Amino acid sequence: MGERLRAVLPSVFSVLLALAVCWVFIALTRDAETATGAYLQMLRGGLGDWPQYFEGGRLAVLTRPLGEAAIKAALLLLTGLSVTVAFKVGLFNIGAQGQMLVGALAAAVAGAQLQLPAVLHIPVAVLAACVAGGLWALIAAALKLSRGVHEVISTIMLNWVAVSLVDNWLSVGPLRAGAGTHLSTTGTAEIAASAQLPRLLGEMSRLHLGFPLALAVALAIWVWLSRLRSGFETRAVGLGAEAARAAGIPVVRRTAQAMGLAGALAGMAGAVLVLGTEYRYPGGLGAPYGFDGIAISLIGGNHPLGVALSALFFGALRAGGTRMQLLGVHKSYPELIQGLALLFVAGRMVWLSLLRPRKVAPMAPTRQPEASPEVPRA
């Protein structure tokens, strides 16, 4: 247990530190009262408006914010898992944004063009998104495996190729709702009702099937990585490709599979966005969810369950961001908290060394400073 605690603490401290720094930041630019007020509004917007509920409010003042938090958390969880799975095989997937984008478009097209009963339509549309995202990621895997192109560069490039082709061509051109006419809409046609993810609480909240789906996927990834042979082999490749190859593990196949899975997870995030709330591809993702995935994954310690916790936490914060607007703090403020938390996780060696009690003349063999154990080098 002690070891597990030690693995979790840096992330918890980083998040708390980020919360504190961001509070001070508002207090300096505005005043302390606004800072505290904005934080309270953020909590009410993300975890439910409990004060109003106890004053005799309806149940919806709790379920609506919680539902919004769950919706955001589902997206963050899926892109976070995408980054995590790639990390496990030793690749840094900066391309979750592009993979999510093509996934969202595929889900929108499958949702609008096909006519199927809901039992089939939803799985088919989600699958289409997973395949699209997976194939997009496999381009980077193929370039890496056959040509030695570093995946950080190739996935950055693929992000912008996806943005250019989808947002500036497909969704404003051939796939635009009412293409060929002079309607000035952006985005694709609305998906059929049979493709919409069902709402779980009816009118009480926008919470939809995407949230339990994302949680189930996180659980499945955890089981796969920790219990199944192929998951073990994937981790072995990430820890040392040469050693894995020597042990008879099919390195190329495991790498390609993991990257394809990473893309499929990001694509699924796109499907959850389109089938769950947007009901069409709106001409842009609206937020850099793919980049958020990097933060969520690293803050979650690149462990599927840790990623789930970090996604839930930041989902709540992000959903609460809209209520910060009431006090004139921009709704993207939780993203700053998240970005700073990532910075503190990246720089945890700095403050861990400050916290560590200085012992006089350590006699034990000095351990190699762990540069960044959770980020395997490709």
Add this chain to the structure above:
Amino acid sequence: MLEIIEALLSSTLEYFPSLLFAALGATLCERSGVVNVGVEGMMRAGAFCAAVAAITFPTPVGVLMGMAAGAGMAAIHGYLCIRWRSDQVVSGMAINLVALAGGTYLLESLYGPNGTPPIHQLTRWHLPGLSEVPLLRAFSGHSALTWIALVLPFVFHGLLYRTPLGLRLRAVGEKPHAVATLGLSVTGLRWLAVLGSGMLAGLGGATLSTAVLDRFEQHTPAGLGFMALAAMVFGRWTPLGAFLAALFFATGNALRIGLASSAPGLLEVVPQGFLLALPYVLTLAVLAFQGQRTHAPAALGTPYEQESR
């Protein structure tokens, strides 16, 4: 026909400096062995601080403030990556996220959603001799930054390939331990490169808000930092390569904007998205075809530890 080429050239020269500065900065940083995917965030910081400083001070002071802001962001990157050997890609992405959200918060709470109040743009140089000559006319009417951008790559080429400092900077990105055995400071050289890179990225951002536009806008620099990374790779991690790549990408962009306004019919045949994707697709193609013979510095992304081998 001549007028079209002139307009195209003029538009290219307008767009090109910010891309070039950022690409040069990225090249400098990565040649010293430190990955810099935080260019976008450093540009954003530079653009914001330049626009804010130029409200009260003369615009050139604003540009300097933008460079300082870029260097400030780079100092965080350097502190984490050089001093504490953190993961360089993570640090860079964190800088991007912080700059994105932090810039939005500061902009909205200080000036509202429509951007900072307009400032005086940098003086445009109308060169009396040039404005008469056809074609060369395009070079007239740009700020000093355009001219700096046309000269700077050659300065950096000279610096990297003709001076002892340049040799050391390149060596520290290829084999830092060899540099250390000569009694030189690996960390010092990398700090120099990282801070210089931040100043250049900040300058690139400042160019956007003081020369191209006259304010800081919500989405500045809108992915230009990532295009600078593409230019760095496309230019094979050399200053002159970055120069040509930035010029090429800027021409492509000018062509796209020109076509959109003058020949919208053509864009039905060749959609804008294709033209926008072109720099990135070409970069991927170049990477794919150069294969194993990569031009990236050998020690790129590896933190320096004195005791490692």
